[in-house]
Amino acid sequence: MSIKLFTLGCKVNQAEAEVYREFDTSEDIWIINTCCITSKAESESLSLIRKLANEKSEKTRLIVTGCLASIRDFSLSDIGNLEIAPNRDKDCLFEILTNTSHIITPLPEELPQKRTRSFIKIQDGCNRRCSYCIVWKARGKSRSHRMSDIIDCIKNLSQKGLKEVVLTGVCIGSYGRDSGEKESLELLLNLILNETDIQRIRLSSLDVGDISDEMIDLLRNNKRICPHLHIPIQSASRKIRRLMNRKGWDIDIKRFMDELIENIPDLNIGFDIIAGFPTEKEEDFLETLDLLEKVDFGYLHVFQYSRRIGTKAAEMENQVPDSVKKERSSIIRNIGMRKKEKFLNRYIGKKLSILFQSESRNIKGFTTGLSDNYIKTLTPNSIKSGKILELKIINKKNGYMLTDLSGG
Numbered sequence: 385m386s387i388k389l390f391t392l393g394c395k396v397n398q399a400e401a402e403v404y405r406e407f408d409t410s411e412d413i414w415i416i417n418t419c420c421i422t423s424k425a426e427s428e429s430l431s432l433i434r435k436l437a438n439e440k441s442e443k444t445r446l447i448v449t450g451c452l453a454s455i456r457d458f459s460l461s462d463i464g465n466l467e468i469a470p471n472r473d474k475d476c477l478f479e480i481l482t483n484t485s486h487i488i489t490p491l492p493e494e495l496p497q498k499r500t501r502s503f504i505k506i507q508d509g510c511n512r513r514c515s516y517c518i519v520w521k522a523r524g525k526s527r528s529h530r531m532s533d534i535i536d537c538i539k540n541l542s543q544k545g546l547k548e549v550v551l552t553g554v555c556i557g558s559y560g561r562d563s564g565e566k567e568s569l570e571l572l573l574n575l576i577l578n579e580t581d582i583q584r585i586r587l588s589s590l591d592v593g594d595i596s597d598e599m600i601d602l603l604r605n606n607k608r609i610c611p612h613l614h615i616p617i618q619s620a621s622r623k624i625r626r627l628m629n630r631k632g633w634d635i636d637i638k639r640f641m642d643e644l645i646e647n648i649p650d651l652n653i654g655f656d657i658i659a660g661f662p663t664e665k666e667e668d669f670l671e672t673l674d675l676l677e678k679v680d681f682g683y684l685h686v687f688q689y690s691r692r693i694g695t696k697a698a699e700m701e702n703q704v705p706d707s708v709k710k711e712r713s714s715i716i717r718n719i720g721m722r723k724k725e726k727f728l729n730r731y732i733g734k735k736l737s738i739l740f741q742s743e744s745r746n747i748k749g750f751t752t753g754l755s756d757n758y759i760k761t762l763t764p765n766s767i768k769s770g771k772i773l774e775l776k777i778i779n780k781k782n783g784y785m786l787t788d789l790s791g792g
């Protein structure tokens with residue numbers, strides 16, 4: 385018997401899925417880790433629940449967890465024989481499955497086969513209350529794993545072949561603040577650097593308000609910390625960011641990004657942008673476009689604002705019509721594609737540090753890799769997974785940057 389996992393949505397869900405995979409059970413259990421960040425994510429989760437409820441056998445336990453299972457008492461009972469585990473009970477999920485209890489999803493002990501990178505969830509929950517977000521309600525208050533446990537976990541996985549750890553959580557900028565001691569993300573990074581020999585450390589997502597001077601120094605002075613920041617700025621307009629209740633809403637984002645790029649060599653910045661937040665006027669939108677034109681970022685994730693019941697933003701007046709939201713997100717996406725090309729082109733002829741992953745599924749004889757600054761690569765040779773090499777980028781191929789060993 386086994387646990388079968390169906391994971392939708394964010395990296396936190398994915399990190400949890402890796403841990404669930406490790407549990408042995410005498411039963412046949414299917415777990416759906418749902419997402420509800422947008423209406424589309426919600427309907428995808430619902431149709432997967434319906435599909436699996438139809439496919440499962442009488443004896444299979446179908447457990448629905450994740451954010452969708454947490455925000456509503458929707459009539460899932462109509463769908464059939466399933467169990468609901470809201471996020472606040474996710475820890476109890478382990479109790480249900482294994483009779484053990486944990487404060488948050490436990491840290492992984494094993495490395496999935498052939499994996500050289502792994503997400504490690506260091507924190508869960510969020511105290512921030514962004515006005516458009518339902519996730520903080522679904523995930524509960526911020527809580528962190530102890531630093532010593534994270535260090536032990538990374539040491540162990542590193543011995544088993546892990547080369548890159550991606551520190552993830554719902555709000556990793558809040559890491560350690562719940563401990564009552566002076567724990568912080570910066571302190572954790574220092575400890576990982578000093579006490580483990582993991583070759584790469586990547587941060588999953590940080591608000592501008594969480595990127596301290598100390599954090600910038602850490603990224604600048606330590607090659608083992610990947611020069612890659614995923615920053616959910618959401619909008620460049622201070623008015624909109626304040627209404628969103630984003631941490632660091634009053635920071636001059638353009639100046640801040642210039643400072644980051646100047647201080648951290650080869651930094652790849654990815655932005656999350658929400659198009660059409662309530663009250664977003666043409667001039668607010670143009671401020672975002674202006675920022676995107678002026679900053680050399682590497683990629684964008686664009687979301688059309690989605691009205692989530694139970695959030696402050698859903699109740700705001702002056703909701704933006706869907707047609708305007710659609711048009712604005714398409715304009716932003718186009719800028720994103722153009723600037724991504726420009727960012728990637730800068731690296732043709734330059735060397736990057738590449739972690740090799742696996743043989744390409746689509747192009748025979750090529751090995752896929754990931755640079756420290758989050759550029760996907762292809763090399764026309766068979767290279768052992770887990771190897772890290774400095775190689776020259778010679779061209780582009782099928783959405784990847786192409787390199788070869790002679791280019792090194």
Ligand code: SF4
Pocket residue numbers: 510511512513514517518519520554555
């Ligand atoms: S930081 Fe904001 S958007 Fe992110 S989980 Fe917390 S409340 Fe939601």
